[in-house]
Amino acid sequence: MITEGIIFERAAMSDIAAVHALEQRCFPAPWRREFFESEVITPGRFNLVARREGVIIAYLFAAWIVDEMHINKIAVDAGARRQGIALALMERCTAFAVEQGVTSIWLEVRQSNEEAQQFYHVLNFEPEYIRKGYYPDGEAAVVMTRDL
């Protein structure tokens, strides 16, 4: 694992400009900056950033209600992929979820995003069902879940 030297911490409002810039590079239909600003001040959220040499290279935004955790966003800068960084973000999120008494984690992933689906498969997520027309451009989402 090459996550040595990477600092993982809860996202703050001052991180949002960098998170949003990374979001725009990573997603075809990125969240607006205001979505991130709202998430970072909403209770019941677990939002993490990963920094290398002070620069944000990855983030995970999640929400939990009672016994369910939902991964809203996870992304790693293209130049920092396949180094276990997303895995490290998910491990931290899962550990936090367990502490809160969460029993299942849910997420949506584009049907065409086979790489992300493979990543989730490695983490023992199972495809649950297809949600048609979920994304703004009409693409379907695969809803995936993992019991804790």
Ligand SMILES: CC(C)(COP(=O)(O)OP(=O)(O)OC[C@H]1O[C@@H](n2cnc3c(N)ncnc32)[C@H](O)[C@@H]1OP(=O)(O)O)[C@@H](O)C(=O)NCCC(=O)NCCS
């Ligand atoms: C999906 C994503 C978050 C994975 O981040 P990452 O830090 O590269 O993932 P990791 O290095 O932790 O990968 C862990 C394991 O998952 C699997 N995996 C990760 N990316 C993969 C890929 N592109 N293809 C196939 N398997 C992959 C591998 O088994 C990998 O282990 P290995 O590198 O030892 O083979 C990253 O590719 C990304 O940001 N993509 C663009 C945004 C996105 O699609 N987010 C998810 C939206 S639902």
